[in-house]
Amino acid sequence: KNQVEQSPQSLIILEGKNCTLQCNYTVSPFSNLRWYKQDTGRGPVSLTIMTFSENTKSNGRYTATLDADTKQSSLHITASQLSDSASYICVVSAGVPTDSWGKLQFGAGTQVVVTP
Amino acid sequence: NAGVTQTPKFRILKIGQSMTLQCTQDMNHNYMYWYRQDPGMGLKLIYYSVGAGITDKGEVPNGYNVSRSTTEDFPLRLELAAPSQTSVYFCASSYDSAGRSNYGYTFGSGTRLTVV
Numbered sequence: 001k002n003q004v005e006q007s008p009q010s011l012i013i014l015e016g017k018n019c020t021l022q023c024n025y026t027v028s029p030f031s032n033l034r035w036y037k038q039d040t041g042r043g044p045v046s047l048t049i050m051t052f053s054e055n056t057k058s059n060g061r062y063t064a065t066l067d068a069d070t071k072q073s074s075l076h077i078t079a080s081q082l083s084d085s086a087s088y089i090c091v092v093s094a095g096v097p098t099d100s101w102g103k104l105q106f107g108a109g110t111q112v113v114v115t116p
Numbered sequence: 117n118a119g120v121t122q123t124p125k126f127r128i129l130k131i132g133q134s135m136t137l138q139c140t141q142d143m144n145h146n147y148m149y150w151y152r153q154d155p156g157m158g159l160k161l162i163y164y165s166v167g168a169g170i171t172d173k174g175e176v177p178n179g180y181n182v183s184r185s186t187t188e189d190f191p192l193r194l195e196l197a198a199p200s201q202t203s204v205y206f207c208a209s210s211y212d213s214a215g216r217s218n219y220g221y222t223f224g225s226g227t228r229l230t231v232v
Contacts, residue, residue, distance in 0.1 A: 004158065034220065036220075041225070041226070042225050042226070043120075043206050043208070043223030043224050043225050043226055044159075044206075044221075044223050045223070046220030046221065049220060089158070089159075103161070104159075104161070104221075105158070106151075106158030106159040106160075107158050108156055108157055108158050109158070
């Protein structure tokens, strides 16, 4: 069973509207949670990284939240643009700071399509 | 431009053929990784390296080999291509390990491999 579950699998939104993507995880021990944007035919690009003690982090029109108690994260996109059309991937890092190697667990992604 | 460079971008192999996917980075990152991405699935780790001369298996290493003779290069070798290896392959690098670091991974643009 995948330790990182994302929802919805896909969504279509009108340009200018907001949307929120969800990520639930069971990875333990938790080190940090990352959101990546992956354009079609490209590699993932980092949007935000949050540690256990951080509740929210923003990167322009992208705002990520983290509830480490419930093991949930969300990514909110404000005033969507056509260039936001992409797959958004939630990635959770397992491990403790003393580990020489922290393993990443990838969600399957949410495919976002922004229409004019 | 600094980053991770992968070659080739596309390749079609016949069953039983071999090939090497090239990956090089110019950011002096110690950590490098190979992932494969299958439709509807999260990225899966094939092999990783924590420095020149040091490599280790990830989640799905069967059918692949790697080497790390320099900090910059991390080639992935497929010896006997099988249809199950049809996938998109991403190379990535990072300054520090996923567990300790708040640094994001830098991904290459991917190699789309089809085995027929």
